[in-house]
Amino acid sequence: MINLLSDTVTRPVPAMLEAMMSASVGDDVFHEDPTVNALEEKAAAMFGHETALFCPSGTMTNQIAIKTHTQPLDEVICDELSHIYRAEVGGYAFNSGIAIQLIAGRYGKITAEQVNAAIKPDQDWLPKSSLVVLENTTNIGGGNYYTLEEIRPISQLCCEKGLALHLDGARLFNALVETGDTTKETGAMFDSISICLSKGLGAPVGSLLIGNAAFIRKARRIRKAMGGGMRQAGYLAAAGIFALDNHIERLRTDHLHAKMLGEAIQKNSAYENLRPIMTNIVIFDVRSPRNAETLLNHLKSNGVVASAFGPSTVRLVTHLDVSEEMIARAMQILEHF
Numbered sequence: 001m002i003n004l005l006s007d008t009v010t011r012p013v014p015a016m017l018e019a020m021m022s023a024s025v026g027d028d029v030f031h032e033d034p035t036v037n038a039l040e041e042k043a044a045a046m047f048g049h050e051t052a053l054f055c056p057s058g059t060m061t062n063q064i065a066i067k068t069h070t071q072p073l074d075e076v077i078c079d080e081l082s083h084i085y086r087a088e089v090g091g092y093a094f095n096s097g098i099a100i101q102l103i104a105g106r107y108g109k110i111t112a113e114q115v116n117a118a119i120k121p122d123q124d125w126l127p128k129s130s131l132v133v134l135e136n137t138t139n140i141g142g143g144n145y146y147t148l149e150e151i152r153p154i155s156q157l158c159c160e161k162g163l164a165l166h167l168d169g170a171r172l173f174n175a176l177v178e179t180g181d182t183t184k185e186t187g188a189m190f191d192s193i194s195i196c197l198s199k200g201l202g203a204p205v206g207s208l209l210i211g212n213a214a215f216i217r218k219a220r221r222i223r224k225a226m227g228g229g230m231r232q233a234g235y236l237a238a239a240g241i242f243a244l245d246n247h248i249e250r251l252r253t254d255h256l257h258a259k260m261l262g263e264a265i266q267k268n269s270a271y272e273n274l275r276p277i278m279t280n281i282v283i284f285d286v287r288s289p290r291n292a293e294t295l296l297n298h299l300k301s302n303g304v305v306a307s308a309f310g311p312s313t314v315r316l317v318t319h320l321d322v323s324e325e326m327i328a329r330a331m332q333i334l335e336h337f
Contacts, residue, residue, distance in 0.1 A: 004306045010321050026234065027232065028232075066096050086140055116161075134166075148179065164192070166192045167186075170199060204239055285313050292309075299333060
């Protein structure tokens, strides 16, 4: 089976499993898991922040960040394709009691000018604009990414206007290997950062929320309230340490594989509206009268799994469990639809 459903389907490589099984563990709720502590210290240092918090998922790290940065009746500003809006069950309202102001960006990216125009005046009948969330890379935007020069004016605007700036960096390292920007440079732009270990980096479980000590102290309490306090989580944290040490640079291979799939899609007139392929995500439409379901059935019958992103839209995602030989086979199957 060639699984292009998502980069969340990756399984630990043997060396990662070995690191997990040999991890020293304790009770993380009491700050007594040495491997979790080491992972949090490592991630914080990478981004130039004081500390970090290990959580089960990127949705949880995003939701904790929103809750920590805001008060009920506040508002978060983000792109209309943002994961926090489209794929987290309206958690911003459920968990934090806040509103959301959507911006129509370009492939999931927004500008400082758009953010400035979205900030609401201080009126009793309006929610208070208090938080901006950027997503890098953009999932529904097709793996598009921000450069540091695009982020900087948004960061400066937030400082001037007194807004917090959070980065949903679920696939941040996919962006950084393309831009060449450093983790410390990126960290300096944001009040908080969420990174996933369980996507392209290949760990089985886990995300990190990164910020200053006061922010993370409050975030730990919210994590506990959300049921995210874990016990001997060092077995999972060891996978995260291995991923950060060994699986960042290899993301370039996934990006190359995505571009190869794009070449096959461009050769077939059954497809249209292929989004720019920037990293490891390929999104395109199936031309009428056929649709996404028709293509997914064709792929599945030939041993390829993918996902629908709408009635006519399909997403393919490359990752470390997909070899070059598998990509070549998937290209043939796409070309013969």
